[in-house]
Amino acid sequence: xxxxxxxxxxxxxxxxxxxxxxxxxxxxxxxxxxxxxxxxxxxxxxxxxxxxxxxxxxxxxxxxxxxxxxxxxxxxxxxxxxxxxxxxxxxxxxxxxxxxxxxxxxxxxxxxxxxxxxxxxxxxxxxxxxxxxxxxxxxxxxxxxxxxxxxxxxxxxxxxxxxxxxxxxxxxxxxxxxxxxxxxxxxxxxxxxxxxxxxxxxxxxxxxxxxxxxxxxxxxxxxxxxxxxxxxxxxxxxxxxxxxxxxxxxxxxxxxxxxxxxxxxxxxxxxxxxxxxxxxxxxxxxxxxxxxxxxxxxxxxxxxxxxxxxxxxxxxxxxxxxxxxxxxxxxxxxxxxxxxxxxxxxxxxxxxxxxxxxxxxxxxxxxxxxxxxxxxxxxxxxxxxxxxxxxxxxxxxxxxxxxxxxxxxxxxxxxxxxxxxxxxxxxxxxxxxxxxxxxxxxxxxxxxxxxxxxxxxxxxxxxxxxxxxxxxxxxxxxxxxxxxxxxxxxxxxxxxxxxxxxxxxxxxxxxxxxxxx
Numbered sequence: 001x002x003x004x005x006x007x008x009x010x011x012x013x014x015x016x017x018x019x020x021x022x023x024x025x026x027x028x029x030x031x032x033x034x035x036x037x038x039x040x041x042x043x044x045x046x047x048x049x050x051x052x053x054x055x056x057x058x059x060x061x062x063x064x065x066x067x068x069x070x071x072x073x074x075x076x077x078x079x080x081x082x083x084x085x086x087x088x089x090x091x092x093x094x095x096x097x098x099x100x101x102x103x104x105x106x107x108x109x110x111x112x113x114x115x116x117x118x119x120x121x122x123x124x125x126x127x128x129x130x131x132x133x134x135x136x137x138x139x140x141x142x143x144x145x146x147x148x149x150x151x152x153x154x155x156x157x158x159x160x161x162x163x164x165x166x167x168x169x170x171x172x173x174x175x176x177x178x179x180x181x182x183x184x185x186x187x188x189x190x191x192x193x194x195x196x197x198x199x200x201x202x203x204x205x206x207x208x209x210x211x212x213x214x215x216x217x218x219x220x221x222x223x224x225x226x227x228x229x230x231x232x233x234x235x236x237x238x239x240x241x242x243x244x245x246x247x248x249x250x251x252x253x254x255x256x257x258x259x260x261x262x263x264x265x266x267x268x269x270x271x272x273x274x275x276x277x278x279x280x281x282x283x284x285x286x287x288x289x290x291x292x293x294x295x296x297x298x299x300x301x302x303x304x305x306x307x308x309x310x311x312x313x314x315x316x317x318x319x320x321x322x323x324x325x326x327x328x329x330x331x332x333x334x335x336x337x338x339x340x341x342x343x344x345x346x347x348x349x350x351x352x353x354x355x356x357x358x359x360x361x362x363x364x365x366x367x368x369x370x371x372x373x374x375x376x377x378x379x380x381x382x383x384x385x386x387x388x389x390x391x392x393x394x395x396x397x398x399x400x401x402x403x404x405x406x407x408x409x410x411x412x413x414x415x416x417x418x419x420x421x422x423x424x425x426x427x428x429x430x431x432x433x434x435x436x437x438x439x440x441x442x443x444x445x446x447x448x449x450x451x452x453x454x455x456x457x458x459x460x461x462x463x464x465x466x467x468x469x470x471x472x473x474x475x476x477x478x479x480x481x482x483x484x485x486x487x488x489x490x491x492x493x494x495x496x497x498x499x500x501x502x503x504x505x506x507x508x509x510x511x512x513x514x515x516x517x
Contacts (some may be wrong), residue, residue, distance in 0.1 A: 001026055001027070001028045001030065001081065001082075001083040001084050001085075002022050002023065002025050002026035002028065002029050002030070002083055002084065002085045002086075002087060003029075003030045003031075003032065003074075003077075003078065003081060003083035003085070003086050003087070004018070004019060004022050004029070004030075004031050004032070004086075004087050004088075005031075005032045005033075005034075005069070005074040005077075005086075005088075005103075006033070006034065007033070007034050007039055007046065007053075008031070008033055008053050008056070008057060009039075009046045009047050009048055009053065010047060010048065011053075011056045011057065011060075016060070017117075018087070018089060018117045019031065019057075019060065019062060019063060020062055021087070021117050022085075022087040022115075022117070023062040023063070025085050025087065025115060026083075026084060026085055028064050028065070029062060029063055029064050029065075030064065030065045030066075030067065030081060030083065031057050031063050031065070031066050031067075032066075032067050032068075032069045032074055032077050033050060033053055033054055033057070033066065033067070033068050033069060034069060034072075035050050035068050035069060035070050036049060036050045036364075036366060037364060038070075038071070038072050048413075049366035049367050049368060050068050050366050051068075051366045051368045051369060052366075052368060052411065054066045054067075054068055072099070073099045073102060073103055074086075074103050075102050075103055075106050078103060078106045078107055079106060079110075082110050082112065083107075083112060084112055084113070085112065085113055085114075085115055086103065086104075086107045086112060086113070086114045086115070087114075087115050087116075087117055088100070088114060088115075088116055088117070089116065089117055090116045090117055092116060093116045140481050140482055142413075142415055143414060143415055143417075143450075143482045144481075144482035146412055146413070146414060146446065146450075147450070147482050147483065150412065150444065150446035150447060150450075152446065152447050152450050152483075153483060154477055154478070154480075154483040154484075154485075156443075156447060157447065157450070157451060157477050157483070158474065158477060160438055160441060160443045160447060160448075160451060161219075161451070161470060161473055161474060161477075163437075163441035163442070163443075164219045164220045164221060164437045164441065164470065165220035165221075165470075166220065166221070166222060167220070167221045167222065167302050167303060167437055167440055167441060168221070168222045168224075168300060168301040168302045168303070169216050169221045169222065169223050169224070169301060169302065169303045169304070169305060169436075169437075169440070170223075170224045170226065170294060170297045170298055170301045170303070170304045170305070171209050171212055171213045171216065171223060171224070171225050171226070171304075171305050171307060172209070172226045172227070172290070172294050172304065172305070172306050172307070172313065172314060172318065172322065173208060173209030173212070173227060173305070173306060173307030173308055173309065173313055173314060174208045174209055174227065174228070174259060174307065174308065174309035174310070174311030174312075174313045174314070175206065175207070175208050175209050175210040175225075175227045175229065175238060175258065175259065175311075176206075176207040176208040176210075176258070176259040176260060176261055176309060176311070176335075177204065177205075177206065177207070177234050177238075177258055177259065177260040177261075178204065178205045178206070178207040178260070178261050178262075178263070178425075178465070179202055179203070179204050179205075179260065179261070179262045179263070180202065180203040180204070180205070180262075180263050180265060181199055181202055181262055181263065181264045181265065182199070182200045182201040182202065182203070182265055183197040183198060183199050183200060183264055183265060183266045183271075184197065184198045184200055184266065185197055185266045185267075186198055195271070197264065197266065197271075205425070205465035206238065206241065206465075207261070207465070208259070208307060208309045208311075208334065209225060209227050209307045209309075209313070210225065210227070210238060210241075210242070211426065211429045211465060211467075212305060212307050212429045212432060212433060213225040213242070213245075213247050213249075214245055214247070214467055215426075215429045215430055215432075215433040215467050215468065216305075216433045216436075216437070217245055217246065217247055218467045218468065218469050218470070219433060219434065219437060219468070219469075219470050219473075220470055221437060222248075223247045223248065224247070224248040224249065224250070224297045224301070225242060225247055225248070225249040225250075225251075226249070226250050226251075226252075226290060226293045226294045226297070226313075227249075227251055227252070227290075227313050228251070228252050228253075228254050228255055228280075228286060228290060228311065228312060228313040229251045229252070229253060229254075229255060229258055230253065230255040230256060230257045230258050230277075231253050232257050232258060234257070234258040234260070235251065235253070235258050238251070238258070239251065248297075250293035250296070250297075252286055252289045252290055252293065254280075254283065254285075254286035254289070255277065255280050255311075256277065256280070257276070257277040258277065259275070259276070259277050259278055259309065259311050260275070260276045260277060261273055261274070261275045261276070262274045262275075262276075278309075278310060278311060278337060279310070279311075279312075279337070280311060280312045281312070282312045282315055286312075287315050287317055287318060290313060290314075290315075290318050291317065291318045291321045291322075294318065294321065294322060295321060295325075298322070298325040298327065299325075301325075301327055302327060302328065302440050302441075303327060303328045303329075303330065303436055303437070303439075303440035304322055304325060304327060304328070304329055304330070305330045305331075305332070305432065305433075305436050306319065306322060306329070306330070306331045306332070306343055306346075307332050307333070307334070307432070308331075308332070308333040308334070308338045308339055308340075308342065308343065309333070309334050309335045309337060309338050310333075310335060310336070310337020310338050310339065311337075314339075314342065314343075315342075316342055319342055319343060319344055320344070323344055323345035327440075328347050328348075328436070328439055328440045329345065329346045329347050329348075330346060330347065330348045330349075330350065330432065330435070330436040330439070331343030331346040331348070331349050331350070331380075332349070332350040332351065332428075332432045333351065333355065333359075334355075334428055338355070339359075340355060340356070340359040340374070341359050341360075341374070341377070341378070343378065343380075344378045344379070344380075345378065345379065345380070346378065346380045346381070347380075347381050347382065347439060348380075348381065348382050348383070348384065348435060348436065348439050348445070349374070349375070349378075349380050349382070349383045349384070350383075350384045350386075350431060350432045350435055350436075351383070351384075351385055351386070352385065352386045352387075352388065352428075353367060353385055353386070353387050356370050356371070356374065356385060357370065359374065360373060360374060367385060367393060368395065368409055368411060371383050371385065371393075371395040371397075371409060371411075372395070372397060372409055375395070375397040375409075376397070380397070381396075381397060381398050382394065382395065382396045382397065382398065382439075382445050383395045383397075384431070384435050384445070384448075384449055384452065386427075386428075386431060386456070387416075388416075388424070389416050389418075389421065390416060391413060391414055391415045391416045391453070392413070392414045392416075392431075392449055392452065392453045392456075393411060393412070393413050393414075394411060394412045394413075394414075394445050394446060394449045395409045395410070395411050396409065396410040396411070396445050397409050397410075412445075412446045412449065414449055414450055414453045416453075416457070417453050417454055417456075417457035418456075418457035418458075418460045418461055419461070420461060421460045421461070422460065422461050422462060422463045423460070423462065423463050423466075424460055425465045425466075426459045426462070426465040426466050426467065427456045427459045427460050430452075430455040430456055430458070430459040430467075430468050431452045431453075431455060431456045432452075433455070434448070434451050434452040434454075434455040434468075434473075435448045435449060435451075435452040438451055438452070451473065454473060454476050454477070454480075455468045455473060457476075458472055458473070458476060
């Protein structure tokens with residue numbers, strides 16, 4: 001028996017040669033992985049969750065068994081397995097690291113031997129991951145491999161975008177009025193230990209379900225918005241805006257005031273947010289009115305998107321009524337009060353890592369395990385999880401129903417596509433809108449997620465709440481190197497320098513205008 005142990009965060013050619021060498025030394029190769037909670041290589045490590053790292057290694061033909069080690073070193077596992085040969089990289093031959101010294105003494109104590117791999121190609125996962133922040137072409141190669149695996153081409157993406165036009169969508173959810181308070185910091189207040197600000201101006205935006213409806217309309221969809229509003233100036237302004245944007249709407253008056261949120265900014269920094277009129281008691285009359293309004297439009301629609309901000313437009317009864325519609329159902333929740341666990345029987349759930357962990361009250365488990373848990377509980381079919389600047393993960397659980405759980409989810413990872421970030425406001429609605437339209441027009445989840453990552457990136461480079469136009473997405477696709485025909489894969493041992501020579505930097509596409517008043 002031969003055992004190898006390590007992090008294996010990104011399986012690179014050095015790992016492959018190392019494991020091939022190890023397998024040649026015996027009849028059975030066991031690879032043990034350091035668990036996520038025990039990796040101490042930086043705030044963003046591990047880059048790949050433990051269950052996906054295990055899957056990557058298990059897919060290699062010459063690896064017989066893979067185990068996630070819950071201990072800080074391999075000593076406990078070595079004592080249990082007692083492998084004849086323990087293989088480490090050649091950099092450990094003269095290592096005085098006390099963790100390795102303990103492992104070595106353990107193996108030699110029971111009569112095993114430690115062999116150091118002397119392969120001719122040496123890589124470091126840590127150095128590769130650090131270079132991802134410096135070399136955009138590594139992300140390009142990663143994305144190209146995913147596009148090839150899922151048959152994502154320029155033509156298939158363009159066809160998907162053309163299918164957006166005319167798609168009938170019903171949006172059911174909470175509307176919020178967002179205000180950006182532009183301030184000048186004046187130092188500490190004289191009467192208290194607090195910051196003193198002078199307000200210079202204000203910008204206002206529509207958020208929540210209104211922003212989602214506007215984003216869907218910009219992409220060519222025929223949109224109907226169903227929401228709960230008030231008899232106030234903001235609600236009247238909302239009706240006027242929706243009419244101007246040619247968005248059909250049924251707004252039930254059942255709130256004392258429209259939800260609002262003020263964000264205070266000084267220079268380019270967001271200091272704090274203040275929300276108002278968030279919590280409203282649920283009454284059966286408004287609940288029935290919302291459910292009836294949604295039902296009137298679902299019959300002729302292709303897609304329904306439920307967007308919960310915790311403002312009582314969506315309730316378990318409304319969700320139950322929507323779940324009975326025989327159309328594509330997408331669910332998303334936002335803000336501190338949005339309830340992701342209420343959105344049952346969805347074809348797609350769109351969320352963020354933080355919101356997923358908060359919904360399940362689990363901040364330590366791997367994302368595949370959490371995705372499986374929520375999809376199994378609701379139940380749901382697929383999930384798109386945004387890691388913000390760290391990219392996007394998709395999980396497809398269709399057809400899986402046993403206790404194998406997260407290991408049987410099909411997953412894909414798409415790197416962050418924005419060259420810089422000006423403002424994340426609006427990225428959530430762009431991501432939801434494009435992914436939902438992709439599924440509603442018959443596209444597979446990876447292609448829908450790829451387009452959604454593009455929309456998210458385009459929104460992030462805009463200031464304030466920016467809507468992505470269909471033309472901007474077409475332009476973005478035409479600049480993507482991974483979609484260029486005939487652009488060959490790099491050899492396994494390519495260096496960042498090789499990448500830079502093969503693919504020069506790309507021009508950045510122009511962004512469409514933003515909405516505000």
